[in-house]
Amino acid sequence: MQEYDLVVVGSGPAGRRGAIQAAKLGRKVLVIEQGKRVGGVSVHTGTIPSKTLRETALNLSGWRERGFYGRAYRVKQEISADDLRRRLLITLDHEVEVLEHQFARNRVQHIRGKATFLTPDTMEIAKDDGETIHVQGKSIMLAVGTKPYRPESIPFDGVSVLDSDELLDIQELPRSMAVIGAGVIGIEYATIFSALDTQVTVIDPKSTILDFIDKEIIEEFIHDLRDRNMKLILGQKADKVEKLPNGKCEITLDNGRRVTCDMVLYAAGRVGATDSLNLAAAGLTADSRGRLSVNPETFQTDVPHIYAAGDVVGFPALASTSMEQGRIAARVAVGAIAKEPPKYFPYGIYAVPEISTCGLTEEEVKERGIPYECGMARFRETSRGHIMGLNSGLLKMIFSLKTRRLLGVHIVGEGATELVHIGQAVLNLKGTVEYFVENTFNYPTLAEAYKIAGLDAWNRMGDLSQAG
Incomplete structure (x- = not known):
């Protein structure tokens, strides 16, 4: 029986980031993945495919140019499912290749098979070729992700x-x-x-x-x-x-x-992919949606040497936060110092149009009784917005009236998931409205909306330098 410092079940964002982190610290690491290829739900059915589908749809439909050429404008008149799938396969092949190279470069071992607990520190792996092997882990990380919730009352047929x-x-x-x-x-x-x-x-x-x-x-x-x-x-x-x-x-x-x-x-909804792990043998119990409860600082489960990270632990269930959870869990698992991540992280929704947010919402600010002011900017107010033909798009920032610090940034529109990082940096560095008023932004850019919104808030709040 092989023994490892860390056994990771699942190779999605949390699993792969945790495995590579432990390997970089000189530990012996094994990743078990039951899918046909490494990458987990994120690469094969979740984050990467949906975003690739989105980008392909926007490109082939001419969506971004319709502000100029009208709603009937299309780059390709007849778009088929094959058109969407072709780009998807190219993207997925690249993602898998990069991940396999990362595992090889960091000497992370990985096995394709289905893992189940025999004891709290021993797992059985049923490989596709029929072979069954047992492995032991000084620490074990469950990063199995989630799968779609499929109630029996819905007549799923995979077609309609x-x-x-x-x-x-x-x-x-x-x-x-x-x-x-x-x-x-x-x-x-x-x-x-x-x-x-x-x-x-x-x-x-x-x-x-x-x-x-x-x-x-x-x-x-x-x-x-x-x-x-x-x-x-x-x-x-x-x-x-x-x-x-x-x-x-x-x-x-x-x-x-x-x-x-x-x-x-x-x-x-989605459910944690924990039903096949035989959690009872490890002393663990999942909730009604198959999720595991963990210490939010260390990602330890009720069994101290077993950790869980990623979508299987519930909200926020983002690829970005899952990666950070996996990294922190791996460091704790192998006895390394794990610094607490910055307080504010961005949430991205890749709809059409995109939505991205970081920090407190206006509703949360009101609940906390914080005196505040908002600054707003519409993308059509920027020259870049006109150049791009944008008719919609809104950036909103919330500032404390007492400290003038940024409390939250919220964006809907083209490029929202990219633009939000400027606000995220200012939030975590405890910046104030003056940052947006006094700094120069490239012109013409959509990021200039930050300056417009900053000036909007600053005008409403008043210039403190003139006070007294």
Whole structure:
């Protein structure tokens, strides 16, 4: 039986970052991956595929140029599912190649197979060739990620009723689609297919969407969606999904309303991929959604030498934060010092348009009773926005009236997930409104919106240098 300093189950963002971190510290590391190739959900069915699909859809549809040339403008008149898949395969091959090279360079061993606990420190690996091996880990990290929630009441067939994993293998683009679930995944795919001129309807039992995002940003986002004829049916639950004889699908809502479409995407949640691990043998128990509870500072589970990181521990379930969780968990697991990460991290939603946020929302600032002021800038106010033909896009910053420090930055529009990092840096460095007023930004750029929003807030707050 082979013994390792760290055994990592899963090679997604948390698993690979944790494994490489431990290897860089001179430890003997094994990664177990049950998928056909390394990379986990992030590379094969999640983050990378959905973002590649988004970029391909925007490029081929001519979406970014429609502000100049009209809504009928398209780069490619007839876009097929094969067009989308071709670029996807090229991207995935590159990601896997990079990851395999990182493992080899850092001497991380990896085995393809299904891992289950025999004891708290011993795992059995069932390989594809039928061989079964046992390994021991001084520490074990569970980074198994999540999989789509698939209730038995939904007639999934992989063709007209699909989950988000199956969506990547569709054979043709639907003329109409209903998305059940208005979470991050549902909204991302709904807006991507809308950009491909598919008629999209989003259904969710809650009356609001993306509640962790600043409400003003969501209002702007929803206005943009409705402006392009996306239908949002909120506060109504999908009671029944049926496949009709004519090949279409029908969704019956709890109020009797019916929605007919060519394709249904069920995206109402995900569950931790822990059901096959035999957690009981390790002394662990998952919650009703298959997730594991951990110490948020060390990522230790209830069993001290077993760690969990990434989507399997729940919110925020981002590739970026999963990587950091994996790194911290690995350092703690091998006895190295693990510094606490900066307080504020960005949240990116790769919808069309993008949304990105960092720090406190206006609602959170109000709850804390902090006197504040906001600064706003619309992308169309920037010269770069005019050059790009942008009709929408909003950057919002929130400042403390007492300290003048930036409390939160919230963006919806083109390039939001890139632009947010300027605000993130100022937040973590405890910068004030004066940073945006006094610094020079490249012209013309969308980043100039920071200066516009900063001046907007500064004008409302008053110039302290003139006080007294």
